[in-house]
Amino acid sequence: MPALPRPAHGPGSRYTARAATTRTRPARHADVATLTRRLTDRDLWLAHLVHEHRVLTTHQVARLAYPSLRSAQRRLRDLHQHAVLDSFRPLTASGSAPEHYTLGPAGAALLAAHAGLDAAALGWRPTHTARIAYSPSLGHDLGVNELLTHLAAHARTTPEAGLPLWLSERSAARRWGDFIRPDAYAHYRDGDLLLPFFLEYDTGSQPLPRVEAKLTGYAAFLTATSTRPALLIHTRTASRDQALRRQLATAARELDLHVATSSTDYTTTDPWGPWWAPLEPAARRTTLAGLATQWPGLAPAAGLEPTDADTALTLPVPPLPPAPGAGS
Structure with a gap:
């Protein structure tokens, strides 16, 4: 491709x-x-x-x-x-x-x-x-937001698709930091299909074994909470994508994780498209909706319900604005 x-x-x-x-x-x-x-x-x-x-x-x-x-x-x-x-x-x-x-x-x-x-x-x-x-993570943060704003905005032209939920790295750490620290957590919906997923946005700066080590935390989280979101790993280039796939395939299979990878070489403007390859033998690239179909056992992460500790500033922010009102 x-x-x-x-x-x-x-x-x-x-x-x-x-x-x-x-x-x-x-x-x-x-x-x-x-x-x-x-x-x-x-x-x-x-x-x-x-x-x-x-x-x-x-x-x-x-x-x-x-x-x-x-x-x-x-x-x-x-x-x-x-x-x-x-x-x-x-x-x-x-x-x-x-x-x-x-x-x-x-x-x-x-x-x-x-x-x-x-x-x-x-x-x-x-x-x-x-x-x-001046933060060294500025490019990383912008990359995460670029990917997810495209997914969220998809609903403006395709109402049955988009992101009903999008949590930042900070919000995800507040909920699940004892186990994992993903770069984002989101729900992608396409009609009746729902893909709950953690996102790891890989810039290529971390050694491959360090990326692989993160999978253990995700497996521990799934075991402790009895929930089952997918893990999407997005990287900068197709060559880094292939290197990640070779490094992570065995660990993902042994830990029973649903992992798919892609890269900016493919997902520039339509990341919901057929750019995501599951870490499974002979897997072909498919859409986010296709991942939800291939992995019917997926379920949203635990810990999303509001608690007494939440305030208006810690509750999820809708990815799209409210319906236009006066002066908007």
Whole structure:
């Protein structure tokens, strides 16, 4: 199967941002009460989503919530001006990167107020955006969000398909960190088929034996909880995909795990398509719906139900915005 073109920078490329430029805005911004009157339900959802997933590009936000890139850019600029969102633009080896959005100071105050918490409980600090912009994991985080925003946005054109649930690495660690620390957990639905899955987004930086060692944790989790999600491993290149398959096949079989792999060489814009190869002898690449059909015993992970310890900030954020309301 021919590989699709690879981007020159950003998610799926070999280049990781090494520095960033930030955009200025007025020194003063509206208080929480004023913001609450100005913001739409979609704006509040977006603040929650950016808090949950740390950083989203203009294109990722537009894909999920806006009819066009231009309309997304206009609203994101407004939210930046009101400090609901912060933004930066990574320096790239060539060309220019899109604007990257994180939670801003007013957005943090707003979310804390809506949850009845004090802002410190959010974990937000004035250095929040800088830490993300210069983080060595920025390329990894963007890659995870690129893959899953495509899956979530699929529902906008194909209503019977998409992601009804998407948990970030941080939310997954809060629930299952004693056993596993996946890069995301999600449910992909296509009609009556449901594929609950953990995601490992492999950038190629870890030795193959270290990736293999993670399978033991997933097997222990499944045994302890008597639940059975799949494990999807997504990597950067077809060659790394093949290397992972050779390394992991025996362990996946012995641990009785449902594992499938793919790479950015295939899944550039339609990761629900026939790009996923189960770690089984002579397995052919198939769609996410095809995986759900091949693995009828799959079941959602334990620990998804809300508990008394949950707040409005720890409950799952819907991957798509609420239906348009006044001013949205």
